[in-house]
Amino acid sequence: MLFERIESKGLAHYSYLIGDRNEAVVIDPRRDCDIYVDKASREGYRITHILETHRNEDYVVGSTELASRTGAEIWHADEQLDYRYGKPAKDGQTWKIGNRKLEAIHSPGHTPGSMSYLLYDHGDAPWMVFTGDALFAGDIGRVDLVGVDRKEEMAGLLYDTLFNKLLTLGDYIIVCPGHGAGSVCAADIADRTLTTIGLERRLNPKLQYTHRDDFIANVAKELERPPYFRRMEKLNVEGAPLMGTLPIPTPLSASEFAEKSENGIVLDTRMEVGFGAAHVPNSLSVWLEGLPSFAGWFLSYDVPLLLVNETNDPLQAVRYLIRLGYDNLAGYLSGSMLSWHTAGKQSNSIQTFAVEALGCHLDEKGPAWILDVRSEDEIKNSGALPHTHNIHITQLPLRMDEVPKDHPVYIFCGSGLRSMIAASLLQRQGWDNLIVVLGGLAGWKSDTCPVIR
Numbered sequence: 001m002l003f004e005r006i007e008s009k010g011l012a013h014y015s016y017l018i019g020d021r022n023e024a025v026v027i028d029p030r031r032d033c034d035i036y037v038d039k040a041s042r043e044g045y046r047i048t049h050i051l052e053t054h055r056n057e058d059y060v061v062g063s064t065e066l067a068s069r070t071g072a073e074i075w076h077a078d079e080q081l082d083y084r085y086g087k088p089a090k091d092g093q094t095w096k097i098g099n100r101k102l103e104a105i106h107s108p109g110h111t112p113g114s115m116s117y118l119l120y121d122h123g124d125a126p127w128m129v130f131t132g133d134a135l136f137a138g139d140i141g142r143v144d145l146v147g148v149d150r151k152e153e154m155a156g157l158l159y160d161t162l163f164n165k166l167l168t169l170g171d172y173i174i175v176c177p178g179h180g181a182g183s184v185c186a187a188d189i190a191d192r193t194l195t196t197i198g199l200e201r202r203l204n205p206k207l208q209y210t211h212r213d214d215f216i217a218n219v220a221k222e223l224e225r226p227p228y229f230r231r232m233e234k235l236n237v238e239g240a241p242l243m244g245t246l247p248i249p250t251p252l253s254a255s256e257f258a259e260k261s262e263n264g265i266v267l268d269t270r271m272e273v274g275f276g277a278a279h280v281p282n283s284l285s286v287w288l289e290g291l292p293s294f295a296g297w298f299l300s301y302d303v304p305l306l307l308v309n310e311t312n313d314p315l316q317a318v319r320y321l322i323r324l325g326y327d328n329l330a331g332y333l334s335g336s337m338l339s340w341h342t343a344g345k346q347s348n349s350i351q352t353f354a355v356e357a358l359g360c361h362l363d364e365k366g367p368a369w370i371l372d373v374r375s376e377d378e379i380k381n382s383g384a385l386p387h388t389h390n391i392h393i394t395q396l397p398l399r400m401d402e403v404p405k406d407h408p409v410y411i412f413c414g415s416g417l418r419s420m421i422a423a424s425l426l427q428r429q430g431w432d433n434l435i436v437v438l439g440g441l442a443g444w445k446s447d448t449c450p451v452i453r
Contacts, residue, residue, distance in 0.1 A: 001100070002043050005176065006035055008323060010292025011059050012182040012189070016130060018119065019045040020098025026072070027051045027117060027130050028178055031062040032246055032319050037069055049095055051102070052076045052086075053132025054114040055236050057145055057229040058184055059323045064239040075104075077132075078113035085239040089115050105165055107134040109158020110141030110185075116166065118173075128174035129197075134161055136177040137199075138190025140206045144222045145229070155220040159212050167207070171198025182293075187223055224394060228296030231325050241327065249307060249314055251334035254343035257306060260330050264304035267295075269317050270336075271310070272420035276436055278337055278347040280308060285424035287417050291320035294421060297394050304330035308337065350423045355439030358410060359446035362386075367449075370410045370437075371403060373422045378414065383441055385412060386449040393418045396425055408433045414440040 002019030008030050016027040017036050024045040026036050040047050047070040050063045055078045063074045064085050074086030075093075091106035099122050107116040110133040117130040133141035140162065143154035174196055181191040188205070201207055209215040252260065257280075266283040268275050275285040286294050288310070299305065305326060307314050314332045321329065333340060340347060353361075362368060370385055373393040384390075391399050393413070403409055403426060411419040416438040423434045444451055 002040070002045055004039055006030075006039075007180065008059065008292070010182075010289060010320060011323065012180040013059055014176070014178055014180060016176055017047075018097060018100070018102075019043065020100040022046060023048050023096075023098050025049040025051060025095065025097050025102065026066060028053055028056070028132065029062040029066045031060045031065055031240060031243070031323055033062040033066040033069065034246070036066060046070070047072045049097070050074045050086075051089065051095075051115075051117055051130075053107075053116065053130065053134075053178055054078055054111045055081055055233060056133075056178075057232050057236075058226070060232060060240045060325050061236045062240075065242055068242050077115040078111050080113055081237050083237055088113075091115075105129070107131065107161045107165065109143060109154055109161045110134055111146060112154075112157070114141075114161075118169065126169055126173055128176055129166065129169060130176045130178075131166065132178040133185050134158065135166055135175060135200060135204075136179060136183075136186055136189045137175070137181075137192040137195040138204055139186040139188045140204070140219065142186055142223050143220055145225070148222050151220040151222065152216055155216040156212065158219070159215045162207065163210070163212075167197060167201055169197055171196060171201060173197045175200060184224070184226060184293075187221075226296045226394070228299075228301075228324055231301055235325055240325065243322070243327075246315065246318060247322070247327070247329060249318065249329040250331040251312065252306070252331040253334060254340045254345050257331065257333045257340075258345060260304065261306050264306050264330050265299060266306050266308060267299065267317075268308040268424075269310070270308065272416045272436065272438070273352065274310070274337070275420055275424070276350045276352045278341070278349055279424075280333070280337075280340060281346060281348045282428055283308065283348075283424060284428065285420045287420075288317055288320075290417060290421070291317060292323065294393070294418075295321060295326065296324050298397065298421070298425065299326060301325065301328070304328045306330050307332035309333075310336065312336070348427065350420065350427065351435045352416070352438050353410065353435045355412075355437050355441075355443045356445050358412075358437050359444055359449065362449045363447050368410050369404060369407060370412055371422065373411065373413045373418050382414065383451040383453045385441075385444070386446075386452060388412070393422055396422055400426065400429060403431065405431055405433070408435055410435045410437055412437040 004017040075089040079088030
């Protein structure tokens with residue numbers, strides 16, 4: 001038998017490749033789908049079916065792309081939506097994959113038409129269930145995405161799904177969710193890479209609300225919604241444009257890059273120290289591994305993107321971006337910042353400050369204006385710096401008027417990575433007296449301003 005869980009890092013998205021007797025199925029594929037074709041082909045399997053657990057919001061589903069390469073049939077959930085591709089999966093429908101069987105279980109709550117898929121072993125005994133965003137390790141799917149006004153209704157549906165369908169399958173059933181820790185599709189997914197119905201019944205905090213009214217009262221919450229979700233919802237019903245192969249942006253000289261950047265957004269994926277030292281003017285800083293988590297908050301779909309990378313290899317950045325639907329890639333700076341400087345082009349910089357140095361600065365000169373871009377939960381769990389102004393990084397574009405321009409602003413996040421995103425956002429809008437604090441609270445030293453726990 002073939003079984004592979006394929007993780008898309010940053011998005012914490014899990015997709016699955018399951019095969020038996022030379023036939024295979026993929027559940028919730030990502031858009032850069034060569035990995036499924038390569039793995040199946042190498043093991044001697046042909047992908048015959050593609051199953052979706054729900055209309056996803058946080059990434060572009062790769063069903064149409066994968067079907068174009070393999071000829072596989074697509075079966076989608078949420079049949080109430082106006083899908084332009086595939087066929088709707090029905091509750092109780094089954095598929096044969098070699099000698100294995102998959103059965104659809106209607107699992108509403110995260111979305112009205114979500115589906116889970118129960119895999120049986122050769123002896124026709126239930127074995128593992130692919131739950132999409134209905135049930136995670138340590139959490140359950142959010143219920144606010146179809147509208148805040150419907151969150152109680154959706155929470156009630158999710159209660160029925162969990163307690164009357166999934167938990168009744170048996171404690172020994174292996175749970176294969178659609179996301180791991182770090183996903184924006186739930187608030188508190190556990191860092192537990194393997195789990196079962198029994199483990200979730202015992203350890204999942206949301207499953208301790210066994211009475212329906214208590215469950216609804218405690219899970220019907222509105223969570224932060226990235227703006228790019230709307231784009232994903234549209235693409236995942238219409239079907240994303242086919243790529244064929246992974247698009248490779250054009251390498252550009254410094255002069256070509258400067259010319260194109262006048263009508264585009266320069267996205268710099270280097271680490272925070274390199275960006276702080278020197279960057280193309282008006283650049284947005286999002287380090288490479290942060291693209292899946294933060295690009296969708298700050299990038300527009302309406303203008304071309306131009307990339308500045310650590311090296312001349314932009315492919316990982318491209319993978320991250322196309323998973324979020326950013327296809328308008330106008331090119332990348334060949335030779336990175338070295339070629340920019342060699343061509344005599346102007347660059348900007350952002351001052352950096354070690355966290356220990358900030359503590360000493362406060363001791364010697366008194367309070368400074370500190371912008372803390374961590375979330376409220378992070379601050380509650382890790383502690384706060386004294387005399388700080390908290391604006392979560394995702395809310396900064398809407399609250400820039402709260403940040404002064406007439407004196408230095410020290411920006412803190414716990415490492416410097418998100419702080420540099422914040423600094424680049426502010427610098428693009430005219431702030432120039434910005435200092436990014438490098439490091440976290442572990443290195444904080446101050447006699448007059450101790451960490452507030």
